[in-house]
Amino acid sequence: MSKNKSGKGGIVYSTDPNFQLPGQKKLLSETLPAAKQKLHILLDRKQRAGKSVTLIYGFSGTDEDLEDLGKKIKTFCGTGGSVKNFEILIQGDQRDKVLSWLHKNGYTSSKKI
DSSP states (O other): OGGGOOTTTTOOOOOOTTOOOTTOOOOOSSOOOGGGOEEEEEEEOTTTTTOOEEEEEOOOSOHHHHHHHHHHHHHHHTOOEEEETTEEEEEBSOHHHHHHHHHHTTOEEEEOO
16 A cells, blocks of 8 residues: 555645645755855765765755766766765765865865765
8 A cells, every 4th residue: 555655745736836845855946156065975885785985965056057066076086976866976985086176176075984
C-alpha cells in the first residue's frame, strides 16, 4: 500500500500558479553573487560502495547556474561528477582543489572533514 501513496499530503491539483507543496524548496529566480555564497565542502563515502565523492552544497541560485558551476569545477579538477538535489558531486577526494578554485573565484567556502 505504501507504493500508492505520494508524499503530497492528499493534494491532487491546485489552480494557484504560485502553489508549492509543504516542505518543497522555493526556486530562486536569481543567483547571489559569488562573494555572498556560503558553500560547504565535504568528503562522502556513504552508499557509494566505498568510493569517495567530494560533495559541495549550500549554493543558492538557479539550476542553470548550479549546473554551470559544477561543470567549471569538474573541468578544473579533471574528473567526472554530477549535480543532483542542489548539490555538486565530484568523483574522488578533490577537497583541496575545489577549495582553492572556489577561493580563487571569489566564493566563501568552508571545508569539513
